[in-house]
Amino acid sequence: MFFQKNEFKFLTKLFIINVKKLLVVKNLTYQYSDRNLLEFPEKYQMSSFEGKEFLHDYKKSRMSKIKHFEKNQNSITKFDDILKIIHFKGDTDIQNKIRKDIIETEEFFTFLCSKLEENKMESFLKEIIDVFIKKFEIRKKIFNAYNADFKVASNDFANLKNYSLFSLICLLEYHKTDNLKYLNTSLKLNDIICSQSTKISSSDDITLFLFIVKKELEFIFSLCDKKKVFLNE
């Protein structure tokens, strides 16, 4: 019995779909931070639904990163405490430099954190956070410098500190506003950082990493409770 060409194509497609499904079921791991996301960005388009197990696997993946770094580290759980660790030692004139000169991203994000600590975030700075969210969401990269029009002014996008600082800013904005846009971006930033976590070495950077991953987990599981999505351990 021979298949018609169209029938053969259809059966082949169906076979491939089911093999892929079997692989997903067999290898239920959180796949969104298991490759170098700086080199091979994740678009997150039309992601598949995998049931409650997916959230278990996400939690396991994040916890394994936390456990790896947690030994001999002081645990910080409050935003006030983590913001004290991020010292803004930079140019106090940075606010005037915005929209005029090239801004070093790490310095600018540290400056934003200092504003958040003082609880003095001017509305134009909030707009700039939204500009960075849009830029990151499009390219899945944060570059080391931007010009006055927030166009990229550097070829380097591998500084993990930039991603960690921006994730902290997004988590703080989510904490203040409950706006899921910020938690969404933080999740993607943390996927990138977790995919590169072996490169995190300084004590302050490890402290920051542990804080943003733990805070993300806290917010996600609080949202699960709110939406009555109970994960039975």
Next chain:
Amino acid sequence: MSKIGIILTPDSRSKAYLCKILSYKINLDEIVFLNDKRNEKIFQTEVINESKKCGFDISKSVTQILNENSIHYKEFNFMDINNPKLIEYLKQSKIEFFIFTGGGILKKEILNCGPKFVHFHPGIVPYYRGSTCFYYSILNDDECGVTAYLMDEKLDAGEIIHQRIFQKPSHRFIDDVFDAHIRSETLIEVLNKNLLDKKKFRKQNIDKGETYHIIHPVLKHIAILSCI
């Protein structure tokens, strides 16, 4: 009476629009089909059954639906909504409003070629502009919405024709079935109530509201699990 057409693409949204237009016996003045003859997605029985409960059959191709119902249509062998061949065709068209179903972001040339384009966005603007809005809406409000608006160069910021709220679904097929279902239900309401003829369109305040980006799978899972 305004002349209304539709520009179809080979996806579940177009299938839902077409099936419901046929079942409600609505006559459109023109049907254009952008068909790059791509390999269509194959759906599991569960998804197909859910689509049938929602009034369309996701297992049938757009071509099949058109041919089974002996519908006359103009076909192009590309998917790009900004293709000059399509723009040239639309310039000659006497259609006042075309229903948009996909094919890219409309650029200046097509927006200025004559007809107006109507989009059914799965979010209540200005609060839910951007991408995957139904998931954010489920997480925030336990409901979803659709906005019909006239397309312009800005994203999700055109004049509002109509808005409708829907209960969140009780199944998990949001991308393939529920999204197409709520958009198509809103389309039927717009057409049955002659809202394009009435031309009572509302301008949006573009400084107000929120724009969302593609939802992260963790948040997507929480949204879907809260439905089922």
